[in-house]
Amino acid sequence: EHKRTNMNEAIVEKLHGTLSILRRERDEVHRAKELAMERLRLAKEETERMERTLQASKQKYDALMAQSTNNSNSNSNNNCSNGSDGHGGKVNESVEIMQLKKEVERIGREAKFQHMEYVSKRDTLAKLKNHLKAEDAQRSKNIRIAQETLKKRRAKLANIQALARNHISTDGTSGGSASRGRANDNGNDSGISGGAGKGKNRTSASASAS
Numbered sequence: 001e002h003k004r005t006n007m008n009e010a011i012v013e014k015l016h017g018t019l020s021i022l023r024r025e026r027d028e029v030h031r032a033k034e035l036a037m038e039r040l041r042l043a044k045e046e047t048e049r050m051e052r053t054l055q056a057s058k059q060k061y062d063a064l065m066a067q068s069t070n071n072s073n074s075n076s077n078n079n080c081s082n083g084s085d086g087h088g089g090k091v092n093e094s095v096e097i098m099q100l101k102k103e104v105e106r107i108g109r110e111a112k113f114q115h116m117e118y119v120s121k122r123d124t125l126a127k128l129k130n131h132l133k134a135e136d137a138q139r140s141k142n143i144r145i146a147q148e149t150l151k152k153r154r155a156k157l158a159n160i161q162a163l164a165r166n167h168i169s170t171d172g173t174s175g176g177s178a179s180r181g182r183a184n185d186n187g188n189d190s191g192i193s194g195g196a197g198k199g200k201n202r203t204s205a206s207a208s209a210s
Contacts, residue, residue: 009157011153012150012153012154012157015146015149015150015153016150018146019143019146019147019150022139022142022143022146023143025139026136026139026140026143029132029135029136029139032128032132033128033129033132036121036124036125036128037125039121040118040121040122040125043114043117043118043121043122044118044122046114046118047111047114047115047117047118050107050110050111050114050115051111051115053107053111054104054107054108054111057100057103057104057107058104060100061097061100061101061104
């Protein structure tokens with residue numbers, strides 16, 4: 001009984017350890033999920049910022065192009081009237097437009113790359129969520145099974161311990177009764193022996209008197 005009790009206690013302790021491991025793994029999975037979601041949020045914010053910057057640069061570029069066209073038309077009309085050209089102002093505008101165009105192209109490339117990175121992280125997170133959902137369901141199932149097994153083992157261990165206590169108590173009671181029985185038997189035997197001795201003495205005395 002003692003050996004069986006120790007074995008059940010070891011099993012209960014092992015189940016406790018299994019539950020602790022499963023819970024720790026579940027917490028780590030949730031932390032990984034939260035970290036991935038935070039990275040996705042930052043990537044989305046960066047993508048939106050780049051898109052806003054690109055849009056602002058495009059608007060500025062379009063405004064300069066429109067202004068350049070108007071200035072070109074105005075300069076052409078003035079040149080025709082005055083007989084001179086305004087190449088100096090046009091050159092400056094062209095340089096500014098070219099610089100802005102390059103800036104728009106650069107920001108456009110960065111925005112495209114950032115958007116691709118965001119889409120990649122979004123897809124990765126979606127796959128991670130599905131994977132974690134399946135793992136979490138299996139882990140919850142394992143925890144539930146371990147808890148049920150632990151509950152049964154605890155009940156079984158409690159029953160074994162109760163039986164062991166009852167067994168010890170019963171053995172003690174039986175031992176006391178047996179001792180008292182043996183004492184009574186010894187007393188009876190002594191009484192019988194004493195009676196027999198007295199009978200013999202009376203018989204001897206009668207014979208002498210005769």
